[in-house]
Amino acid sequence: MRYSRQRESILSILQATESHPTADWVYDKVRREISNISLGTVYRNLAQLEEMGQIRRINADGQSRFDANLSPHDHFRCLTCSSIFDIHMSHDDMTAGLPADVPFKVTGINLELLGVCNECQIKEIKGENSHVA
Numbered sequence: 843m844r845y846s847r848q849r850e851s852i853l854s855i856l857q858a859t860e861s862h863p864t865a866d867w868v869y870d871k872v873r874r875e876i877s878n879i880s881l882g883t884v885y886r887n888l889a890q891l892e893e894m895g896q897i898r899r900i901n902a903d904g905q906s907r908f909d910a911n912l913s914p915h916d917h918f919r920c921l922t923c924s925s926i927f928d929i930h931m932s933h934d935d936m937t938a939g940l941p942a943d944v945p946f947k948v949t950g951i952n953l954e955l956l957g958v959c960n961e962c963q964i965k966e967i968k969g970e971n972s973h974v975a
């Protein structure tokens with residue numbers, strides 16, 4: 843019972859955000875509701891939710907990020923601030939560029955677009971991203 847309450851809290855935290863957070867971020871939030879929860883428990887519950895198909899795990903530059911939005915979509919990751927944004931784009935014709943001799947049957951596409959997000963572009967223009975270390 844206790845475990846399922848923890849899982850419920852973690853799931854509702856993920857459902858309330860579009861930021862594709864890390865386990866550490868989720869841990870920080872869930873601790874406000876369940877003060878004695880451990881980071882290990884958060885990891886275990888995230889793995890269970892993923893297994894149950896209730897959340898998606900995104901591998902972003904070697905780090906796991908989590909997404910409770912299960913509708914088909916791709917991701918854009920900002921290389922400056924590491925934010926992840928949802929992108930809804932058509933996959934039609936996306937395999938058109940495949941060489942004819944590729945012997946695979948494509949059944950799905952998993953895209954991560956990389957670049958600089960809007961906010962970071964604005965900061966760059968304003969010169970807020972100081973290049974002085």
Ligand SMILES: [Zn+2]
Binds near residue numbers: 960962
């Ligand atoms: Zn950014």
Ligand SMILES: [Zn+2]
Binds near residue numbers: 862911915916917927
């Ligand atoms: Zn997403």
